[in-house]
Amino acid sequence: MTAKQEALTEAARLRDIAMAIIVTHVLLVMLLAYLLVYQILNPLRALLLETGRSDPVEVSGDVVQTLSQSVRGLIEDVGQTQVALEKSRENLLHSEKMAMVGKLAAGMAHSVRNPFTSVKMRLFSLSRSLKLSGTQKEDFDVISEEIDHIDTIVQNFLEFSRPPRLKMQAVSPSTVVDTAVKLLCYRLDSYNVKATIHRDRELPAVNADPDQFKEVLVNLVVNACEAMTGGGAIDIHERVLQTSTDRQQAEIRITDDGPGIPPAAVKKVFDPFLHHQGRRHGAGVEHCLPNHPRAWGARRSHLGEGRGTTFTIVLPIIGGNL
C-alpha cells in the first residue's frame, strides 16, 4: 500500500465519520426541537392560559416574558388574598366574640326577668291592698317605671348581641346624613356642638339599611358630642372615592375637635361597651359597625392622636365597580 492510498482511505473514513456525526446532530436537533415544543413550550402555553384566566393573553408573543408577567400578577393576587383572609379571620374572631356576648345576654335575660316578674306581681298586689297617699303612690309608680327601665336595658343588650334583620335598599348616604343631623339638632344644641355638612353634590346611591345606617351616624355624632365637654364642632365630609381598581366608593368622614381617643383605647374602639373615664366611647361605634358587617360594604377608621377624632365610613356605590 502506498502512502497516497493510505491517505485516501483515511479521508474516506473521516468523511464517513463526519457524515455520521452530521446525521446524528441533525437527528439530535430534531429531537431537541421536538422536546422544546412539546415538552416545554406547550406546557408553558397551557400554564400561561391557566394563569391568565381573568384576561385573555396573547400567546403568540414572547411566551416566557408573558408567563413571568402572569406569575407576577399571581403573586400579587396571593398577597391580596392573604390580606383578605386576615381580615375575614378578624371578622370571624369578632363574630365568635359576639356569639358569646349573645349567649351571656340570653342567660342573663332569663335570670333577671323572672325576679322582675315576681317583683312586679308583688308590687301590683301591694298597691292594690294598700290605701296609699299621693307620695306613696308616686313611690310605687317610680319603682315600676324603673323596673321597666332596667328591663329595657336587658332587652337592648339582647338585641345588641343579635344582628337585626337588615332591610337593604338603594339609598344615597347624603339623605341618611341629612336625616341623622336633623334628628340630632336639639341634642347638638344641648351639647353646644355645631355640625357642618361639607358636600359638593348628593352622593350616589349605595346598598344599605337606611335605619341601621342612620343609627351608626347618630351614634358616632353622639359619641363625639359626649367626648367634647363644653362644646365644639363636628364636620361631616362627603365625597366619591375613585380607587385604583376603578371602583367607585362613597366616603363619609365624621371629624370632631375633641380630645381624641387615648392611644391605649384606640385598639378597643370597635369592642362592645367600651367605657373611657366613665364615658361611652366605643359603644356606639360598635353598636352598628362590625356587629352588622352585612350592612356595610366597607369600614375604616382613622383615629387622630391628640386632638380630634375622625371616623371614616366607606361604602361601594351601586354600579360603581366597573
Next chain:
Amino acid sequence: VSTILIIDDDDQLRISFERLLKEEGYAVRTAASGEAGIRMIDDAIPDLVLLDVRLPGMSGLEAFKQIHRIESKLPVIIMTAFGTTETAIEATKMGAFDYVIKPFDVPQMLSTIRQALEAGRFMRSPVDMDASPDKIQGEAIIGKSPAMQEVYKAIGRVSATDATVLVRGESGSGKELVARALYQHSARSENPFW
C-alpha cells in the same frame, strides 16, 4: 271557680303568681317542671295553663305538645323570658292561646288570662239554636221568625265548608253566638276556638 295551672321552674315566680291569681279569685295549682305539670293535667284538667318556655328536663314546647294532645281545647298561655319569641310564636302556631314576655304588665296579663278562660268556656258550652225557652241550657240563639230561620240555615250551610265567614251585625245582636255556633257545627269543633 276557674282552675289555673302554672308551670314554671322559678320558685318565687310560682309563689307570687299563685298569690296574685288567688287574690283574683282563681283556684291555682303549680308545677316546677313540664313532667309534673302534665301529671297534674292527667289527674284533673284545669281551665287554663300558664307555661314557661325554658324548663328543666322537658322543654316548654314539648310540654305544650303533650298538653295539646291530652286536651286540644285547653287554653295555654306561653311565657318567655327571652327577647327571642320564635319558640313562643311556634307554640302559638301550634295552637297555644297567646304568648307573653316576662316581665309582663300585670293588669294586661290578668286581662289575657280572662280572655283565655272565656275562650275555653266558649268551646265547652254549646250554643243551642232554635231552642224553646224551657229547654235552654246555657246560651242559645232563640227565635222562630222567618228571618231567624234564615240565620239557622245560613249557619248550617256554611259551617260544613272551609270558607272564611264574616259575621256582621249591630252591637248586641249576637255575632259572637253565631260565631260559636259556626265553630261547634264545623269540622274544626275538636280544635281550639281562638
